Amino acid sequence: MWLEILLTFVLGxxxxxxxxxxxxxxxxxxxxxxxxxxRPTTEExxxxxPFKVETSDEEIKDLHWRIDKTRLSPPLEDSRFHYGFxxxxxxxxxxxxxxxxxxxxxxxxxxxxxxxKTKIEGLDIHFIHVKPPQLPAGRTPKPLLMVHGWPGSFxxxxxxxxxxxxxxxxxxxxxxxxxxVCPSIxxxxxxxxxxxxxxxxxxxxxxxxxxxxxxxxxxxxxxxGDWGSxxxxxxxxxxxxxxxxxxxxxxxxxxxxxxLTLPLAQHFRRLFGYTERDIELMSxxxxxxxxxxxxxxxxxxxxxTKPDTVGCALNNSPVGLAAYILEKFSTWTNxxxxxxxxxxxERKFSLDDLLTNIMLYWTTATIVSSQRFYKExxxxxxxVHRHERMKxxxxxxxxxxxxxxxxxPENLVRFKCPKLLSYSYMPRGGHFAAFEEPELLAKDxxxxxxxxxxx
Numbered sequence: 048m049w050l051e052i053l054l055t056f057v058l059g060x061x062x063x064x065x066x067x068x069x070x071x072x073x074x075x076x077x078x079x080x081x082x083x084x085x086r087p088t089t090e091e092x093x094x095x096x097p098f099k100v101e102t103s104d105e106e107i108k109d110l111h112w113r114i115d116k117t118r119l120s121p122p123l124e125d126s127r128f129h130y131g132f133x134x135x136x137x138x139x140x141x142x143x144x145x146x147x148x149x150x151x152x153x154x155x156x157x158x159x160x161x162x163x164k165t166k167i168e169g170l171d172i173h174f175i176h177v178k179p180p181q182l183p184a185g186r187t188p189k190p191l192l193m194v195h196g197w198p199g200s201f202x203x204x205x206x207x208x209x210x211x212x213x214x215x216x217x218x219x220x221x222x223x224x225x226x227x228v229c230p231s232i233x234x235x236x237x238x239x240x241x242x243x244x245x246x247x248x249x250x251x252x253x254x255x256x257x258x259x260x261x262x263x264x265x266x267x268x269x270x271x272g273d274w275g276s277x278x279x280x281x282x283x284x285x286x287x288x289x290x291x292x293x294x295x296x297x298x299x300x301x302x303x304x305x306x307l308t309l310p311l312a313q314h315f316r317r318l319f320g321y322t323e324r325d326i327e328l329m330s331x332x333x334x335x336x337x338x339x340x341x342x343x344x345x346x347x348x349x350x351x352t353k354p355d356t357v358g359c360a361l362n363n364s365p366v367g368l369a370a371y372i373l374e375k376f377s378t379w380t381n382x383x384x385x386x387x388x389x390x391x392x393e394r395k396f397s398l399d400d401l402l403t404n405i406m407l408y409w410t411t412a413t414i415v416s417s418q419r420f421y422k423e424x425x426x427x428x429x430x431v432h433r434h435e436r437m438k439x440x441x442x443x444x445x446x447x448x449x450x451x452x453x454x455x456p457e458n459l460v461r462f463k464c465p466k467l468l469s470y471s472y473m474p475r476g477g478h479f480a481a482f483e484e485p486e487l488l489a490k491d492x493x494x495x496x497x498x499x500x501x502x
Contacts, residue, residue, distance in 0.1 A: 256286055395483050
């Protein structure tokens with residue numbers, strides 16, 4: 048019986064390989080207009096304007112008033128984080144946020160890197176642009192675009208930036224010194240939200256490509272996780288001659304043979320190209336790929352269908368917003384944290400860092416527009432977009448963090464990115480790689496870039 052099943056899968060795999068061979072096609076470089084009303088007939092203002100994060104007494108007073116009006120429901124006994132965010136631990140966060148968290152101090156921290164805005168396709172796009180404080184003689188920095196996801200922000204990269212722009216002063220070699228650009232996805236934080244339907248990852252990739260050209264970068268590296276990984280992959284599919292290298296810590300692969308091999312992975316791992324480490328990270332398969340998917344994807348179904356409805360509640364309650372977002376920082380950092388009374392949040396993050404990310408959504412009132420990104424990318428279904436059926440033919444590096452939502456083996460990454468140069472099993476870390484393990488991610492980026500440069 049096992050032999051018959053095996054032969055069936057092998058035959059299916061051969062047929063699949065035959066019908067799925069792709070040519071090195073690229074996404075068309077189109078144009079869009081996402082601002083309000085009709086597109087103006089005049090040329091778009093391409094100036095780059097300095098921007099500064101600010102706050103006010105009124106903003107803080109309103110926040111405190113809303114926090115004071117919070118109503119909490121008591122959790123079930125011994126429920127920990129299995130029912131979502133435990134309200135007993137939420138009381139600690141509320142107290143810290145209301146009485147100890149210093150938003151003005153965090154604004155100063157946010158402003159330690161230079162911020163800018165520029166108008167692209169009708170939207171004010173926010174980004175930080177950090178240049179090296181010093182360079183070895185005769186060297187030029189390597190431009191690197193880093194893109195966040197949901198429910199993160201550009202702030203995720205604040206601890207990794209100095210490791211990339213000033214490595215020598217942080218215990219690393221100055222062989223690779225980077226000039227880092229971290230934009231905010233349209234509708235996230237300080238980047239203006241689209242007024243029209245349809246702004247998806249491909250449109251965002253095009254906008255960020257135009258941003259890099261506007262900064263006079265003709266060739267550059269890109270790095271991303273979560274939505275950032277899809278945006279960066281789309282950019283590689285769109286303008287491969289401009290993307291010198293693609294580094295990811297998450298990858299979206301829809302069209303593949305992978306899921307069919309899962310039931311046999313443990314018994315025939317070598318036949319299907321899995322390593323022992325892959326099996327460890329994917330086991331138990333039913334739990335990791337089926338039960339956990341059902342348990343953890345409820346938010347995605349809501350945001351891919353009716354994001355504005357739940358957004359009304361989240362945009363009105365800072366504590367509700369914090370619970371909704373921080374629950375992801377618990378479970379997506381390590382799924383085992385759901386078994387803890389405090390969700391394990393302070394094992395990897397400080398409350399100041401977590402609340403700063405929350406404040407970037409709260410003070411800009413962008414939770415609704417950020418959630419719409421799911422509707423634009425997933426609302427029409429899976430495998431309906433051209434980019435989902437395409438590969439990315441640029442040099443690629445991948446960092447496989449062990450506590451990522453779903454492990455992606457090397458054979459699957461290579462299916463999507465045939466020019467895979469580097470695949471690393473990371474020793475620790477989860478979904479928010481740059482935020483959790485900045486040094487590990489920085490070292491892997493540097494290793495990958497070294498391989499590209501030596502080609």
